[in-house]
Amino acid sequence: MPHDLPILYSFRRCPYAMRARLALWQSGVIVELREVVLRDKPAELIAASPKATVPVLVLPSGEVIAQSLDIMHWALAQSDPAAWHPPELAAQQIELITRHDIEFKPLLDAYKYPERHSQLSLEQHRDNAMYWLAENINQRLEGYTYLIDNQMRISDVAIAPFIRQFSAVDFPWFEQHAPAPLQNWLATFTESELLAAVMNKYPQWQAGDAPIYFGRKA
Numbered sequence: 037m038p039h040d041l042p043i044l045y046s047f048r049r050c051p052y053a054m055r056a057r058l059a060l061w062q063s064g065v066i067v068e069l070r071e072v073v074l075r076d077k078p079a080e081l082i083a084a085s086p087k088a089t090v091p092v093l094v095l096p097s098g099e100v101i102a103q104s105l106d107i108m109h110w111a112l113a114q115s116d117p118a119a120w121h122p123p124e125l126a127a128q129q130i131e132l133i134t135r136h137d138i139e140f141k142p143l144l145d146a147y148k149y150p151e152r153h154s155q156l157s158l159e160q161h162r163d164n165a166m167y168w169l170a171e172n173i174n175q176r177l178e179g180y181t182y183l184i185d186n187q188m189r190i191s192d193v194a195i196a197p198f199i200r201q202f203s204a205v206d207f208p209w210f211e212q213h214a215p216a217p218l219q220n221w222l223a224t225f226t227e228s229e230l231l232a233a234v235m236n237k238y239p240q241w242q243a244g245d246a247p248i249y250f251g252r253k254a
């Protein structure tokens with residue numbers, strides 16, 4: 037069905053959906069947000085994207101963008117007011133995000149669900165993930181305030197939602213053991229107005245509901 041605004045299928049707590057909402061918010065683009073419950077996905081989402089992961093962005097042209105990083109790119113190509121994704125840093129940032137998604141996400145999942153990865157203990161999974169963060173994230177933050185330089189960029193907002201999840205598994209442990217630069221960088225993100233702006237709660241979307249508009253200028 038033709039529609040005027042892009043439609044974003046989203047799930048509030050999903051870190052991939054969070055990174056998409058962060059970039060959309062930053063771009064000022066207004067979308068119609070449809071909150072998905074993963075165990076009860078709407079037929080419209082499955083029809084648009086048979087793999088049916090969130091986030092999915094359906095453009096008014098009918099084009100479907102079904103990967104969070106591609107949604108970020110699309111949003112910032114519309115408008116990137118604080119240079120989150122300047123061309124001269126693109127290769128470096130995409131490399132870092134991709135490596136995070138491939139290497140850190142499985143370590144995070146093993147720590148979150150140790151019963152599904154019982155060849156190692158919870159502590160071993162946690163230490164593996166922390167080691168990755170120390171080597172790949174904290175080391176960068178010893179030189180700069182953010183991952184690439186002293187400005188928030190696309191790689192910061194793409195990666196921070198996952199590290200927020202890591203910290204939340206056992207926050208007292210994180211506070212005690214994570215290196216200070218990592219903690220400070222994460223706190224800047226978790227306490228930001230930007231994050232608060234994309235974490236509103238919405239009811240599960242159902243066909244026929246009045247549209248919920250999401251965006252900085254909505």
Ligand SMILES: N[C@@H](CCC(=O)N[C@@H](CS)C(=O)NCC(=O)O)C(=O)O
Pocket residue numbers: 047049050051052053074088089090091102103104105
């Ligand atoms: N590579 C995808 C991954 C998205 C993803 O895995 N999202 C999770 C939720 S956080 C999902 O939809 N899982 C499907 C399910 O649980 O059925 C992206 O970057 O958008």
